[in-house]
Amino acid sequence: MINVDTALAFSQARIVPVTSFRRIEKLPHGAAPKVAMGQMVKAMEILAVAEIPDARRLIDVAEELRIKPAEVMAAILKRPGDVITEGESLATRSQFFGLRKRRVVTPFDGRVAWIGDGQILLEGDNKRVEVLASAPGRVVGIEPDQLITIEVHAAVIEVAWGYGGLAWGTLKLLDTSPSYTTDPGRFTIDHRGAIVAIASPLTEPFLEEAIEIRVKGLIASSMNAGLIPAIQKAPFPVGLTQGFGQIPMSDRILSILNTHNGRELSMAMGQPGDSRKMRPEIIIPVSVAPAKQDDRSLERTEQLTLQPGQRVRILQNPLLGEIGTVTEIASEPQQVSSGLWLPGALVEVGTGRSIFVPFANLQQLG
Amino acid sequence: MSFLDNLLDEERETSVPEAASQEAPIGGSILAVDIGNVHTRAILLDIVDGQYRFVSRGEAPTTDTPPWNDIHEGVRNALNEISLATGRRLLDEKGHLISPEQGPFVGVSIFVATASAGKPIKGVMVGLVPDVSLASGRRAAESTYLQLVDTFSLADTRTPEAQIDALLRTEPDMVMMVGGTDGGAVDSMRKQMHLIGLAVRLIPHQYRPVLLYAGNRDLQEEVKETLGEEIGMRIEISENVRPQLDVERLDSAQRELAYLFHQQKSIHSGGFGEIGSWTLDGIEPTAHGFSKMIHVLGALEKHNVLGIDLGSASTTIAASIDQIPYLNVFPTLGVGHSAKEVLDIIRMDALGRWLTFELQNPDQIQNYLLNKTLFPHSVPAERQDLEIEYAMAREIIRRAVLGARNTWRGVRTRGLLPAFGTILLSGGLLTRAPNDGWSTLIALDALLPVGLTRLLLDPYGLAPSLGAAAAINPTAVVQALDGNAFIDLGTVVSISGRARKDEVVLRGSLKPEGGQTESFEVRYGTITTIPLAKGVRAEMTLQPRRTTISMGPGERLGRMTITGGEMGLIVDARGRPWRFPRNTGDRHQMLQEWITTMTGEAAPA
Structure with missing residues (x-):
């Protein structure tokens, strides 16, 4: 007999008609939350906003003003951290007794990031990045600069592959x-x-x-x-x-x-x-919380064993993606069509048909 | 006499590798865990009748992915298997390791851990000259799970802004700085240091990468001051990878990289900090453990040894050539998590040429490999899918070995492989094939070894753990190897040269110890197995029927002593190198003949 402790699930997924779960939305660097703890949010509502610099410019002020690097600090009009607007003067140098001025101007809106060695480093042309709620729910966690967690009541289908946001x-x-x-x-x-x-x-x-x-x-x-x-x-x-x-x-x-x-x-x-x-998910909100909380909502961390009665998804041909129910844990490894001998379970799919599937090809569904 | 008897005999008269003998061995039971991307494996070594023995092993799925995101659960399950089998309590009620040992069946004396789980560390390399310091830096970086995403050198044609943008976009975990010979000029290095400083200033403090400095020794203090104290980067210093133009020294940088791997994993991956705290020196990269094992085998066998660890996310090539260790990790060449990346690197026709069937759909290979990336722990349930995986395995190994050869001193980077007396195969896909014939065939197809080679299989994935344990107690590992840790597939005789297909190119005889002499003929273009029981030594004589036939450069045909294995004696007379027939039907037939010979499997109906 195979000890059931060896029938551990390699992976788990959520395909449930109704559940409560916590959806984590990761935040980019410097994102400012726009929601408060406990707040109800709609799908696509802005949760946080980040202004991310999209351009940098390193200006050799000494060369532009034709002065020595040591003289640059006296010519610079800004300090690190100062906000700048396009066309604004960064440094000036008077020539010919003030009759002529050489200027270094900012190429974009942004801020002064660093000044030193006769150079000035600017960053700006900020790009606005919005983090949206992927489903309606209640905000239950805010970790600034890290993540926002929303509790959602929904039907969930974790799909195999997705693209496009x-x-x-x-x-x-x-x-x-x-x-x-x-x-x-x-x-x-x-x-x-x-x-x-x-x-x-x-x-x-x-x-x-x-x-x-x-x-x-x-x-x-x-x-x-x-x-x-x-x-x-x-x-x-x-x-x-x-x-x-x-x-x-x-x-x-x-x-x-x-x-x-x-x-x-x-x-x-x-x-x-x-x-x-x-993994990518399809989330279909439901108006009321399920009577019984789904295990996944509890952020469970223990690795569950596969047992009869559990729903599973098959992860290999010829039944890739098919969903079935474990009917029995096979007592001995069995040979599959590829020739491999593997431990596994009997899984009922479709109309009462039971087939042997290796544990490695089963995903436990919650 | 078995392979392991050979090892033990040799061990009495040879010293263990230098790295493994620096410290006095620590006695008592040893628990070693390897946390891979798919499996977490644990082994227990202990003293039985005065000798170290391989007592038990456990295995469980790795749990670093959602919903667990913590390796601890997988480790606990693997250790539970050992506890169930041996009755030894390894974890306390809080799930912490019991160490030191507290009685005959409670706890362990030593715990070592290796890991390859999770995404590789993302790094950029900054240096001076692409072919000199940066080349050495890259070789050092190949010793761990580090994905180099950009390189900055004096030859960079990008503007400073473009270089800063590139460095910020990549969001590296680590910057590795190399360049300059010790005592040499420092101006160019200062320029590169300035570039790093500018870019890193723009990154919020908590996200700033670690800097590993492995350049001109004279700048070490300045780097600490400028990039460390002024800018706030965490600085790690190793010896210069290129202290002189004609001297390369990678050990120190490789050690630091291993340390950084542990540090990064402890910060970013759940459970690494805790499991690492059970060890003496932190969690070591699996590849380092594997490399140490290969080096131990090289020292004991006194010949060149090659190790292939074909993983789900990465592939490791470790070699001991003239007792010098080499290690190359290819972090995006793997048969599971990295199967999608394989599609970007390896041409479809290179994969398709290994298949014995017509594709049902032009996208069949891509479909399968993309599904494999989505579900990397899954295993092929159908024969066609098995062949696709094995095609991928062959091409990954070929490519990885080609890459590794660039770092092997005194070895041609192209052409036939140098002779290796032993080749160790590790990784689930290679070691858990339907039968040993498949494992042997994949290895021979991918590597095209020359001369006389012993093929070993690591079915339980013990090599990295044993290698890591060898650093603490080499005697324990050498003694434990006697416990059938590896499967001896047998001896391979590889024939080089050209002849007509099916022409008899060799006549040979085999006389096992205490047995009858048996004669055999070898035809060109074939691969043959001749029964010779595991561990049985035999005198073999080979006589070429053509002057163009040999066992490879510098390898002589004639009389030799060999030892049998699971596959007996394997004579690979397919030539070196061999070509695929252009006609698809002929190619399918040829491949199927080889499969049938090696595995006993007939063509699928």
């Missing part, structure tokens, strides 16, 4: 059953400004139609990797529920989307990265 809009689900094929000719003007979801693989013609009709976001089951460059140019976020390939949407995810069809949701897709970052 944040969007908030009304869900328009085009399919009622999972499919391998995608018909691009289903868009109407009703889809403009909506978040459109399909239960089949995303194709280039469908993406082009979505851009044309100006949707706010796109959710699909999967797509081929070759479509990534087009996604990167799309003006809205895209999320894949299953992963890369030609894979239809899992019934479970489709069912959650179907339940909330026509309601507002958030796509918090972030930028593509590896699994060591936060």
Whole structure:
């Protein structure tokens, strides 16, 4: 018998019809919070703002004024930290008994960062960076310059891959059953400004139609990797529920989307990265807190064992992204089609079919 | 006589590597943990009947990713496995390690830890001349999980503003400054120091990178004063990596980099501080432990040893050549977390040439590797996916070894690999194949070794932990190696030269100790295994049938003594190097023949 302590989950994900959880929004350097503890915020509301310098200029004042570096300090009109506006004088030098003045002026709005060695370093052309709430909720944590935490009551689908940042809009689900094929000719003007979801693989013609009709976001089951460059140019976020390939949407995810069809949701897709970052999520707010708090809301840190009855997501072909239920922990390692012998569990997927899946290919769902 | 018997015999007459023998060994039980990107592994060594033995091991998924974000949980689970197996209590009720040992089944005497988990440290290199100090700096940086994101030299054509912008944009954890010979001119170094100072002043104090200074010794105090006291950077000093133009000294900088790795991880990654506090010297990079193990093997075997650790996020190449250790870490070449980066570095046709099937979809390889990046701990469940992973493994190893060769002194950077008496294979993908034949084939395809080579497999990922433990108690490690830590795959005879396919190029005979002599023929273009039980020594005679056939430069065919392993004797007569047939069908057939020979697996239906 395999000791259940060895049946540890390698990864966990959130795919739940309703839960309470804490969403952490990371802040850039120098971001000033614009919300207070306990405050209720709407989706896309500004949580914090940072003014980040986008340009630097190192000016050799000694050379510009044709003086020795040692004489520069006397010519400089500013101090480190001073705010400057474009065209303002930074340093001057009188020549010919005051008849002629040489000046060094600021090239942009900003501040004096440093003065020394006959040089002056400026930074400015500030870029405003706003951190938005990815879902409505209550502010429960503010760590200035670090993060803001919001408590959210919502249905959550942690998708396999996402790109394009944040969007908030009304869900328009085009399919009622999972499919391998995608018909691009289903868009109407009703889809403009909506978040459109399909239960089949995303194709280039469908993406082009979505851009044309100006949707706010796109959710699909999967797509081929070759479509990534087009996604990167799309003006809205895209999320894949299953992963890369030609894979239809899992019934479970489709069912959650179907339940909330026509309601507002958030796509918090972030930028593509590896699994060591936060995974992208679809968040569908619900008006009331669930009767029982989901474990994930408690910021749990212990590693849970896989046990019969638990919901899991399969992470490898041929059932990549499929959601099932563990029915039994296999007592011995078994051989899979690749030839590998691995410890694993029997998982029930679809209509009562149970298959052996290695532990390494299971993601525990919360 | 087994491989380990050889080691132990040799050990009586040879000294352990210098690094491992600087301090007197500390006795008692040793617990070693390695925290990888996918697995956390723990091993317990203890004295049994007067000798150190490999007592137990534990393994659990690493927990440095969401929702845990703390390695402690994975370590606890791995240690629990050992406790369950041995009855020894290792952690107290608060989850802290019990050390020193408090009785026969409570606690341990020594704890060592290595880690490769998490993202690599992000660094920039500042120096003078690209081909001199910066090249040495890069070689030092390759010894740990450091991703160099930019380099600043006197040859930089960017304006000072552009260089400052670049340094700020990269948001480095560390700046490594090299350049100048000891006692040489300092003006150019001051200029570079000024550049760093300007850029770092613009970074808020709490985000300022650490500076590792490994340049002209005469500037050390000025660096501390200017960049440390005036600007507020944390300064670490190592010996100059290039004290003279023709002298390179990397050890000191490598040690400092290992220390900084631990420091950075303790600050930014949950659990590192606590686990590090259980150790004597902090958590060491896994690659350092692995390199020490290779160096121990090199010293004991008295021949060149190559180690390949193919990880999920990174690949480590460690070598002991003429008893000189070399270590190269490739932080973005890996078969899991870094699979996406592999797509940016390795051409698709280079991966596709290793497959025995037609792609069902032009994006099949990319789709698979992107999914692998999303779920790096997953394992291939289907044969085609297995082949894609093994194609990736071969190309990563080829590329990493090519990169490492640039740092091996006296070795040509291109062409055939120098002869290695032993090659150790580590990393889950290599060591947990469906059978030993796959592991052997991947290694031979990727490395194309020459001469006579012993192939060892590290199935439990013990090499880094044993290497780290060797620094404290080398005797314990040498004795523990007797406990079947590594699997001996067997001896490989690699044939170089050209001939017609299927032409008989060698005739040989094999006489195992106490057994009958058996003759065999070797045909060009084939790979063959000849049964020879594990640990059994045999006299082998090889006679070439063509003058163009050899075992590689400087390697003579003739009579030799070899030892059997899991795969027996392997004769690789595919030539060095060999070419893929242009015709796709022929290529598929050729690859399948090799797979069938080595693994016994027929072509999939």
